[in-house]
Amino acid sequence: MQDFLNLDSITVCYSEHAIIENLSLILPKGKIGCFLGESGCGKTTLLRCIAGFEPLCDGSIILDNNVISTANHLTLPEKRLVGMVFQDYALFPHLTVIENISFGLKHLNKEVRLEKVNSLLALVGLEDLAKRYPHALSGGQQQRVALARALAPEPKLLLLDEPFSNLDVETRERLLPELLDILKATGQTAILVTHNQREAFAMADLVGVITNKQLIQWGTPEEIQHTPANDWVRKFIRS
């Protein structure tokens, strides 16, 4: 497998207590990975490690041939070119849609920035709401702004932590294929955390099942569903 993101035997601890032990996986460029597992198994912690918000106790994380985390080295989050979309969108309330999306593009000249933001607004279908503030948007619209803002700096890797969890079922159903289309259209490599297996199997090229501090299986949705690694995975995906 062509290796773009490589988690190599990583162990993650909080106060010397291991949350994740000796976890390895490879995600090729342009693919969407998804972590599945029970509440508290460490899915968000893994995303935080990849984003550079948590150190490793052991192992290494390599992104696009750069070692970004080891037990002794942590490339700063802002230097990793890793974007993150949070559960609660985390938009800047005092900035309009267009200002939120432009936030990470201050280094570009005005013309280039405007062109980029306009194409992102079109990509997420928010051209008509560019001057609104977040409080005047629906949950689904806020999530689209968060996605456009995260995509704006063209991250090497996009991390999405339960991006649909605050949305009603109807909006989730509508946004899921839209999100997939946007990620695939931009060739974005991404990792999604969700509690929802249907979402994981619909979105992901590769699904990781985590339990008891370990990644039990890392495979395509078909492999996980048709050849589960053990009884635990079989029961988990039927639950």
Ligand SMILES: Nc1ncnc2c1ncn2[C@@H]1O[C@H](COP(=O)(O)OP(=O)(O)OP(=O)(O)O)[C@@H](O)[C@H]1O
């Ligand atoms: N800052 C912290 N300090 C100590 N323990 C923590 C910290 N953050 C998380 N934990 C613990 O680490 C474990 C993994 O948490 P994490 O949030 O990664 O799980 P999760 O799989 O994302 O859970 P959920 O699906 O409920 O969001 C949990 O037992 C949690 O209590």
